[in-house]
């Protein structure tokens with residue numbers, strides 16, 4: 201199993217309806233912290249993210265939150281986005297993504313999982329054979345175990361310079 205994302209993104213908002221259509225994607229399973237907003241952010245959902253989600257929904261793209269965040273944050277974010285959400289789901293274990301696939305009601309190959317962490321989000325998606333987009337984390341985490349994973353990820357990101365379908369964009373940017 202190769203731990204390589206199908207896409208690498210700076211921001212989740214790069215996933216426009218047009219781009220998703222080109223990719224044949226009709227549903228997203230979204231991570232929350234560091235993917236949609238900075239972790240522990242108690243403020244309102246960023247307007248840019250809210251509008252992005254509304255735009256996708258208006259184009260018939262189905263969205264669900266699959267996150268390791270605490271229940272109150274999951275409920276808050278799901279309500280703010282107007283999408284179903286589950287968490288904490290202990291990614292990379294498969295239960296959250298399996299729930300998400302069921303909720304979206306789409307074939308697996310039309311679903312893209314999106315997240316910022318290699319060893320929870322990407323690994324969990326790959327264990328189920330899900331397509332995956334890796335986004336740059338919005339903020340550094342303060343949790344020791346996350347910092348430790350980030351260290352491993354840095355090494356991984358430096359080693360992985362290929363971008364599937366975009367051979368001209370190799371190397372670090």
Ligand SMILES: [Mg+2]
Nearest residue numbers: 231233234316
């Ligand atoms: Mg995250």
